[in-house]
Amino acid sequence: MIEVRNLTKQYGAKKAVDDLSFTVNDGEILGFLGPNGAGKSTTMNMLTGYISSTSGNALINGIDILDDPIEAKKSIGYLPEMPPLYLDMTVKDYLNFIYDLKKCKLPRKAHLEDVCSLVKINDVYERIIRNLSKGYKQRVGLAQALVGNPPILILDEPTVGLDPKQIIEIRTLIKKLGKKHTVILSSHILSEIQAVCDRIIIINGGKIAADDTTENLTKNISADHRLIARIDGPREEILKTIKNIPGVLSVIADMEREPGIYDYEIESREDADIRRELFKRIVDRRWVMLGLRSTEMTLEDIFLKITMGDNVVIQTKQSEEEITEKFEQNASGTPETEIPEAEKPEEKVPEEQIPEAVNTDEKAAEEKTSEADKSGKKRSKGAKK
Amino acid sequence: MGAIFRRELKAYFTSPIAYIFIAVFYLYTAVYFININAYYGTTDMSTVFSSAFTIMMITLPLLTMRLFTEEKRQRTDQCLLTAPVNLFSIVMGKFFAAVCVFLCAMAVYVFYVTALVALAGSVAWATVIGTFIALLLMGSAFIAIGIFVSAMTESQVVAAILSFIIIMAFYLIDMLAGMVPVEWLKNIMAALGFYTRYYEFTTGILNVPSLVFFISVIFIFNFLTVRVLEKRRWS
Numbered sequence: 001m002i003e004v005r006n007l008t009k010q011y012g013a014k015k016a017v018d019d020l021s022f023t024v025n026d027g028e029i030l031g032f033l034g035p036n037g038a039g040k041s042t043t044m045n046m047l048t049g050y051i052s053s054t055s056g057n058a059l060i061n062g063i064d065i066l067d068d069p070i071e072a073k074k075s076i077g078y079l080p081e082m083p084p085l086y087l088d089m090t091v092k093d094y095l096n097f098i099y100d101l102k103k104c105k106l107p108r109k110a111h112l113e114d115v116c117s118l119v120k121i122n123d124v125y126e127r128i129i130r131n132l133s134k135g136y137k138q139r140v141g142l143a144q145a146l147v148g149n150p151p152i153l154i155l156d157e158p159t160v161g162l163d164p165k166q167i168i169e170i171r172t173l174i175k176k177l178g179k180k181h182t183v184i185l186s187s188h189i190l191s192e193i194q195a196v197c198d199r200i201i202i203i204n205g206g207k208i209a210a211d212d213t214t215e216n217l218t219k220n221i222s223a224d225h226r227l228i229a230r231i232d233g234p235r236e237e238i239l240k241t242i243k244n245i246p247g248v249l250s251v252i253a254d255m256e257r258e259p260g261i262y263d264y265e266i267e268s269r270e271d272a273d274i275r276r277e278l279f280k281r282i283v284d285r286r287w288v289m290l291g292l293r294s295t296e297m298t299l300e301d302i303f304l305k306i307t308m309g310d311n312v313v314i315q316t317k318q319s320e321e322e323i324t325e326k327f328e329q330n331a332s333g334t335p336e337t338e339i340p341e342a343e344k345p346e347e348k349v350p351e352e353q354i355p356e357a358v359n360t361d362e363k364a365a366e367e368k369t370s371e372a373d374k375s376g377k378k379r380s381k382g383a384k385k
Numbered sequence: 386m387g388a389i390f391r392r393e394l395k396a397y398f399t400s401p402i403a404y405i406f407i408a409v410f411y412l413y414t415a416v417y418f419i420n421i422n423a424y425y426g427t428t429d430m431s432t433v434f435s436s437a438f439t440i441m442m443i444t445l446p447l448l449t450m451r452l453f454t455e456e457k458r459q460r461t462d463q464c465l466l467t468a469p470v471n472l473f474s475i476v477m478g479k480f481f482a483a484v485c486v487f488l489c490a491m492a493v494y495v496f497y498v499t500a501l502v503a504l505a506g507s508v509a510w511a512t513v514i515g516t517f518i519a520l521l522l523m524g525s526a527f528i529a530i531g532i533f534v535s536a537m538t539e540s541q542v543v544a545a546i547l548s549f550i551i552i553m554a555f556y557l558i559d560m561l562a563g564m565v566p567v568e569w570l571k572n573i574m575a576a577l578g579f580y581t582r583y584y585e586f587t588t589g590i591l592n593v594p595s596l597v598f599f600i601s602v603i604f605i606f607n608f609l610t611v612r613v614l615e616k617r618r619w620s
Binding site for chain 1: 387388389391392395396399400459460461462463464465466467468469470471618619
């Protein structure tokens with residue numbers, strides 16, 4: 001069991017990990033999801049005692065990693081982001097060294113054989129690590145974590161650099177290991193976490209943005225309930241019409257594709273399929289629908305969504321006038337900016353979300369948005385030329 | 386400690402570094418041995434011993450430069466620091482591995498002494514044994530300094546040059562002491578100097594304070610290495 005209480009790591013003025021608290025129960029596979037630089041590796045390094053925390057505690061099976069590091073480290077197997085391999089050693093020598101280093105009590109030969117067959121490195125057992133492919137190096141790194149059969153495994157991006165077949169193998173292996181071990185797994189790949197973990201913690205900017213079971217989160221974040229409709233007609237009336245469709249949470253239209261024709265980004269409740277209703281209403285009003293497609297949420301969207309989860313609900317309660325007002329502001333904010341369709345996904349950060357994102361102190365989101373703004377400006381300049 | 390010691394020792398002997406180090410040491414001392422003992426037919430080994438100071442000063446930093454720099458560069462320190470071992474045993478493992486390679490180099494003196502005994506019948510045993518111990522301790526002190534420097538930087542070259550400079554400072558300090566007009570400073574500088582203490586041994590004087598001095602240097606620098614590693618975790 002791992003208990004993390006108010007864990008904080010500060011580098012100068014920057015808080016890499018900010019007041020993190022969570023518990024991982026025995027036999028649970030916890031996924032750590034976050035963009036690069038979110039604080040995943042820092043957290044893992046603190047849990048394993050590689051670096052110390054600025055404040056807060058990390059308890060491994062009830063033992064504080066800073067109070068009794070040796071006892072706590074005995075129950076951890078750690079695969080860092082870069083597998084810690086001595087390149088000039090053979091796999092055999094290396095694993096024997098790790099075995100000695102961890103002061104294992106298990107029968108040496110049989111145990112190392114077990115570990116090797118588990119991660120499938122038997123055929124490179126006598127080879128020098130330097131000459132191994134990245135995939136094999138990663139597996140030797142994993143083998144290193146498994147030596148001594150520690151009850152807790154902390155794996156920092158274990159499938160980086162593997163080919164698709166190996167990724168599936170490693171995932172299956174981690175799932176298998178999860179039956180007997182407590183596993184913390186980090187990744188910035190959503191599908192990977194989804195496939196392996198029971199529970200997901202999303203961290204961003206050093207803070208927990210979400211902590212839920214995979215089932216719940218997947219339901220929330222990956223359901224296909226974002227549509228983009230290109231409709232020819234009066235913008236404000238269309239907005240009102242769409243807004244009135246039951247199940248629609250929000251709709252924005254700040255991208256004029258052709259003169260008088262806008263793309264309407266519609267977000268609906270995940271249990272509602274609004275496509276038919278949308279089509280009917282548009283046709284009823286004698287407008288023309290030029291296109292309808294669903295958008296897949298990127299990791300970035302999910303972060304934004306999760307970090308402003310409460311605000312989404314509030315937003316739906318707002319009066320229509322307010323919303324329309326916002327749309328007008330948005331429309332005047334980015335007038336006639338022609339953006340090529342291919343580049344659109346990056347631009348998807350809706351402008352009305354900016355103040356809310358800032359309110360939740362979501363620095364990363366803020367940065368992202370401003371970046372998007374900048375690139376938007378650049379593009380508009382380019383378009384003018 | 387045992388695991389780290391064995392790994393480091395093996396790493397020394399699977400790379401050319403230990404062989405080159407030992408070969409250079411053999412060659413250098415052999416020149417003096419042939420030039421002094423063999424050529425003039427003397428059993429006085431003090432020159433052969435005292436000449437070793439220079440070669441140790443140059444080559445021992447090369448032996449220790451990679452001990453911690455490589456760990457950091459390859460990120461293998463993550464493996465050591467997250468294993469259930471304390472920092473002191475990590476440092477000691479590395480220290481003794483380097484001392485062991487140094488001992489292999491020192492073993493050449495056994496050959497010289499045996500040769501002299503075979504040719505001349507006897508040597509001044511007290512001087513020879515005393516000097517051998519002193520040389521071993523001083524070399525170990527150089528190694529402790531080298532390890533300390535390697536824990537502070539990520540570049541092998543920087544580590545080698547910096548430890549060379551520190552050792553050189555210890556070598557030059559008692560020469561400079563003679564020029565310092567302030568009495569107490571002069572005494573401190575003279576006390577810190579390596580060479581005078583070492584030279585005494587080569588003349589056959591087993592000076593206990595000097596033995597304690599070298600052992601203290603070894604201890605202090607190994608301790609500092611542990612502190613440096615500790616500090617990196619906290620920064």
